Amino acid sequence: MTRVFWRARRVSRPVAAHALLLLAVLLASTASIAVHAAPKNQIKTRVLILGAGVAGVSAARALNAHNITDYLILEAQDVIGGRLKQAQLGDVKIEVGGNWVEGVGGKTENPVWTLAKKYGLKTIKTNFDDRITIKSDGTLDTSDVADEWEEKFKKAQEIVADHAKRGLQDISVRTALQMAGWRNKSPLHDLYEYQASYPEIDYEYASDASINSGFYTADGDTFEEYGEDNYFVTDQRGYKLIAEKVLEEAKATTKVHFNKRVTDVAYDKSGVTVTTRDGCTYRADYVISTFALGVYQENEVKFTPALPEWKTEALYKFHIEDYQKIFLNFPYQWWSNHTFTLFASERKGYYPIFQNVMAAGYMPKSADGKRNIFMVTLTGNEAVRAERLTDAQIIDEIMAVLRQMYPKQTIPRPTAAVIPRWKSDPLFHGSFTNWPLGMTVESWENLVAPLNKRFFFSGEMASLNQFGYVHGALNAGAETADQVAQCVKGKCPRFKYYPTGLKACAQHATTLRRRADGPRGHFVMSTGQQGVEM
Ligand SMILES: Cc1cc2nc3c(=O)[nH]c(=O)nc-3n(C[C@H](O)[C@H](O)[C@H](O)COP(=O)(O)OP(=O)(O)OC[C@H]3O[C@@H](n4cnc5c(N)ncnc54)[C@H](O)[C@@H]3O)c2cc1C
8 A cells, every 4th residue: 555645734723603613513413411420440541452462452552652551452352462363274264354564675664574583473475466357258368458557547647646736635546546647447457457567556555546535545655765565474373473572572461451342431521431342341541542433433433422524424424444364274286486477367456466475485385284274355345245254155166266277277265264244243233444536634623522531543544554464553652652651741742623513615625745765655535724832
């Protein structure tokens, strides 16, 4: 994913009417809270971190750096790592969640890569060019569609940059591509849009080009700042090792309360009360929540008072997509040794990317020859659709695709499979966030604005320029903890938000900044509306 943002620097004018309105909103939101005596066994702490994924442990480490040690972490599962998660397939463990350290080799070192090196995480650099493409009639692609894509995609990026320069509105990636002359006129064209020689639209964002914001897809911090290389984690200790080590660095291994699924959050001006499914309650001055966006979208946690409209609108406006990696173990390896085998299906996104997990440097072959893993990825609506099927139905679909790809071969049925379901998992309801067309910086500010400066929204979705990534989670957790640390010290920062809603008639202003340390422009879509400060 390649996205870069810059927030328009706007001087907030103190508008008396807005301030009064805000006061009314805050009074109304707190007036309905009944004052109850604290339950006897309530646990009190200064800061409560919700979730022990990468963002949660990163927040813990940052609090520690601020000499704040009066905090606890509540985690619904009995493991650290959240969306960095392993599953057993035969005699090996595979990564069902985040798999790559994305953005390596640039002028700034990706902090996840720093940790990976420090703790010897086993990875392999992915060569996305090591691939073959099979057409729907089972023959190999020898066309020049790849070159056509490279040319048109570059032009589309220039069109988006030009829009930003001229102060025009955001456009979808599909619109930019069409303006550049690209047409999805064949299954091969669909496929190259889905995944070119570099992770491109659907395969990277888990979402169709018509949905993705041009401004947030066409260019970005991750690869620009951290470098263009991606490393696939093969370590049997798991990618979650990063989270475990950050927790150790935070000296917080005893601060995690496992199997504590949060069901209720009551917030007021003086703090937050959190209730877990087993009936325990916790009272904290501040809460740093790192839940995935889908957890809020599906109302897995009940807020009292109910979340205001400006917050729910932002939570629903941002996207959390579905990205499903299906791992299949076959009795023997019958596919090519290339890292990727792509399939140009008549139906866009229908089991399009097969990855050879047995390629040189990936999983070692087992002595008995029984370990032969082929991974296929689904994204977006196709992933959501497949999640509703049974494992057997999904495998039947894949077998039919493989027979179409290899009409002259007899393909054995897999001996084992791991089929994750992120969208329907109540602890996530999706895989990672994505910036849709129509989302503005103001919407994002509403998304992350803390409730009463007591309940803070963090996690990967709260990283303005690296949402969706492991490093985004790491950075966001630390940034939110820095803000909370200031609050603990009585110097809470100001947060801009838009309690009266986002105006359609606001001046539309797109701003482009040329960063001193970067060769390309960084742009952002802003409505130009003045917010109020809390
Ligand atoms: C399939 C998939 C592929 C991905 N691929 C990559 C990749 O290759 N590279 C990359 O950089 N990123 C990738 N990502 C994204 C990356 O994994 C995430 O951005 C990152 O791990 C999110 O960390 P987090 O701490 O913000 O959230 P999470 O990991 O979601 O942590 C939140 C924690 O909160 C817990 N929780 C949820 N609800 C409750 C509740 N009610 N009560 C208590 N606890 C609760 C969860 O169990 C979880 O541990 C991928 C994600 C998925 C799912």
